[in-house]
Amino acid sequence: MKKRLYRLMLELTHNPLYNYMLKKAATHTWSRKAIPSFSKTFKINTEEVARQPAEFQHLNDFFSRELKEGARPVSQAVNEIVSPVDGVLSEVGDITDKTLMHIKQKPHSLNTMLGLKGAVNTYLGGKYFVFYLSPKDYHRIHAPYSGHVRRRWALGRYSEPVNHLGFYFGQEPLATNYRLITEFESSKHRFAVVKIGALNVNSIHLSHTEPYSQKGEEIGYFSFGSTVVLLFQQNTIELAQWIADTNKSNVPVKQGETIASWVNHEE
Template identity: 55%
Template sequence: MKKQLYKTMVELTQNPIYTKMIKTFTKSKVSGRLNHSFSKVYQINHGEMEREIHEYATLNDFFVRKLKPGSRPIASDCVVSPVDGKLSQVGTITEDATFHIKEKDYKLGTMLGLESSTQRYLGGTFMLFYLSPKDYHRIHSPLTGRLVKRWALGKYSEPVNQMGLLLGKEPLANNYRLITELEHKDRRMAMVKIGALNVNSVHPTHHKKEVEVGEELAYFSFGSSVILLFEKGMIEPSVDTSTVDLPVMQGQEIAKWL
């Protein structure tokens, strides 16, 4: 019962009034009283948290917690996972600019909104990561490179949980999303950070032109998803691409360079 309640809090609903109420509550001092219960329900590892649990004043503060330095070792000479969560799917972007996720076809042009970027990733690889309420919700760079551009699209958002992916109208391509394009050795990768319902839940924290692998880029204030897009011939996945919902940790190797 508690788990379902907390899941509702961090994934939100399609009712904008209720969503606003939940958002307000999770940022209130009263919500901080739930931190211990939330932690117990989701079995969160206190040993890797930057601060003691009683130091987080609100449920939102606890949800967007940072980790102690060194808690997530960063693999070298490869592409690493940008988040803790599940690597939900790995696949190929077709030459007609679509990709298939959870029984639904997505249009890359709709997701990115820029023709130049859409054409760049034809035939490339996509990786979808899903973050659940128990996960660490900060987003890190999967590679070392140069920030080419960053742009935001979308307003209203549908759920990005399993039911939302099945029943929503291309939520991964239509939801509010913050897109960061990085260049590594003259090849590009796009990171699509997908917001939760009715609110801008994606908050950038990195504003420099250069970025190191493992460096923090943003965080989610409510649960959501991340999609990585790679140019054709840029990487080769080093995980079992037939496995669905593979648990991964931020900094773990997910692909090799080609």
């Protein structure tokens, strides 16, 4: 019952007033009394959390919690690409000019998601990964590989809820939500990290604005959970064996785990 209530609170409605009220409630100091219940309900491993429950200012502060150093080991192999988040790897696929990412039985256009035709053309023939974050997950976002930031841009205004109702009634909810896209360049390869908001324009926060990011370095976080999409260019990566051996959908993954490797990559 509690889990259903928390999910309802975090993933509800199209009503902007309710969204505003929810945000105010989750950021009020009294809401920290709900942290032990929230943690127990979603079976969150508090041993890996950097702070004690009493040290968080409110429930939203706990939701975007940091982890202890070393809690998410990151592969240091020079050619390996790692997951940027904790969550479920819900889909992996090839990018074509007709690519529709089917998430929650709803098709999503890459053209609409990125907004820039040139950006879409860059990744034609490549690979995409879709990661879904649930309320229980660690909501910090990390660089999947080291690289220079080539450009950042934002799209969308109102964010539809990323739950079953939002996917069913919304028109391409992932593509029309507020999203922040960061495009990196490493050696001769480009890759993009698409961060998609779940509830409102303030649900995505940049924590790294430098021109270069190291693999595994935190680059942002969600204050309400959502989805991250990775894009890679044609013939630049091969899937990690553990992903290739599965059906490549709804696979649990932790931030820092190897998901792919570069083909003929030179630093």
